[in-house]
Amino acid sequence: MKTTFFTLSLFLVSFSIQISAQETLNTSGNNMSGSTGSATASIGQSFYETMSSSAGSVTAGVQQTYEIIPTLGIDIIDINLSLNIFPNPTTDILNLKVGFKDYNKYRYDLFDSSGKLLTSQSITQSTTQITMTSYPASIYLLKISKGGKDIKIFKVLKNK
Structure with a gap:
């Protein structure tokens, strides 16, 4: 009892x-x-x-932020790849500039802060425009890959 x-x-x-x-x-x-x-x-x-x-x-x-290092990826020492994004932060169009000739072997994937894949496209020209207009202001990840291997990951800030 x-x-x-x-x-x-x-x-x-x-x-x-x-x-x-x-x-x-x-x-x-x-x-x-x-x-x-x-x-x-x-x-x-x-x-x-x-x-x-x-x-x-x-x-x-108690107070810890969720932070992602701006660029992550595999260090490829013997190959010098030139990848740039601008403007960052952006409001509508994000430009991805590739500084090498075999860009058509690469692709980009755009993820939101929770890891959800928003868009995935092959890179078809040296400067690719990624439309961010329909996405809310937040932090996004832009992953560049070649043959299934991650080359570089950018942290993208989207403003209103």
Whole structure:
């Protein structure tokens, strides 16, 4: 009888407790943004922990942003590929400029910030225009690949 009462009490108490993930009581803080990006800072965060290894580092705490390094990909040392995107940030048209002759062997894939594939096309000319007008203001990833191998990934900022 006592264990049943205790179990029932514990069950009811657990449903009455509100869980607040990624919330903290800070003494101060600010959101800052500029033409090159944005940052958020908080003062008064009570704890955080940084773990490092040869692969990188992770800082665990209450206020962590989701950030992707601007260019990712495989380092190809013996080949010099010239890939540029402009303007970044963009509002409507994003230009992809390829500085090598066999561009028709490459393709681009555009992903939203959740990883959903939005468009995928073969590169058919040295400067390719990618229409961004129909997409909301957000962060996008533009992946350049050749034969199924990722060559370079750009972080694209889309403004209103």
